Amino acid sequence: MTATSPIPVFALYGQTAPFPDIVHIERLADRATSDGWPLSPHRHGQMSQLIVIATGGASARIDDEACRLSPGDFLFIPPHAVHSYDFRPGTGGHVISLPTALLGGEGASGLGATLARPLHGRADTNMRRLVALLVDAFAAKGRFRTQLVMALAQALLAGLAETSATQGEGARAPRDGRLMQLDALIAARMAQGWGVADYAQALQVSTGHLGRLCRAASGMGAKAYIEQAVMGEASRLLAFTRLPMSEIGYRLGFDDPSHFSKRFRAARGLAPSAYRRQLEGRMPTG
Secondary structure, three states: OOOOOOOOEOOEOOEOOOOOOOOEEEEHHHHOEOOEEEEEEEEOOOEEEEEEEEEOOEEEEEOOEEEEEOOOEEEEEOOOOOEEEEEOOOOEEEEEEEEHHHHOOOOOOOHHHHOOOOEEEEOOHHHHHHHHHHHHHHHOOOOOHHHHHHHHHHHHHHHHHHHHHOOHHHHOOOOOHHHHHHHHHHHHHHHHOOOHHHHHHHHOOOHHHHHHHHHHHHOOOHHHHHHHHHHHHHHHHHHHOOOOHHHHHHHOOOOOHHHHHHHHHHHHOOOHHHHHHHHOOOOOOO
16 A cells, blocks of 8 residues: 555646746636536645636535635635535636745745635635736736736735634634644654654654644644644545545554544544545535
8 A cells, every 4th residue: 555645736737747837827717618617636735726706606625615606706725725626617717826935935924824724705806906917917928027926926815814814713823834844744744653752853842842832823732733634634535535444544644444433533523434424415516
């Protein structure tokens, strides 16, 4: 068996080639033709995406949450979030793909610290204006095109961060840069079954300091924080793949399927098989 995730990681839509530009913008109308545009579950490792719907609509699923996109809606997908879409035929709008470098790095002051979770809402006047300016700048060939595109993209991301900061979990203080490094390490080392001491050593901090970082950001200790991340990935694999329970457990560092099932039940209140059955049919249609 392999520890490679069965959920594809794309640069763009089904592509693994390097990112083609400062940003990439595509019209939904060019993709959502008479047959619509279904996109199977995937994620992006070094890129976030903003979808703005002008006409038509779509069904979307991000991690284990489902939503509908209507005219005037936007959906922001951060790096690593598993997502799938089914755009209606003739849907209009734009998909804006943004490299993580535009999020300002991993520090607590970076936009990425606030835009770490999916965000769905209505596009206000400022967002629509910035999107229109960015689309025009992206299509232009002026001498300072790159600088203009970067400035407009960062203005758009800053506006999204302000929106996120006023909604639910986004209202929490931005995460410490070390915690963002921890998130990346957990994603990379899940199959190895690392514990708190392993992550602390990799981050060159004490286990006590790592616990304080986790508690300040999430209200839980380091062990619980790591467990939450691992069970979150388990939920994605149950939702977006048909892998057997034993294989999912193996990919997350569990050699004993019964141990995985017990831990998952403690975290989610359901056995893995029951959780998968509960999710089936929850994806909205039409």
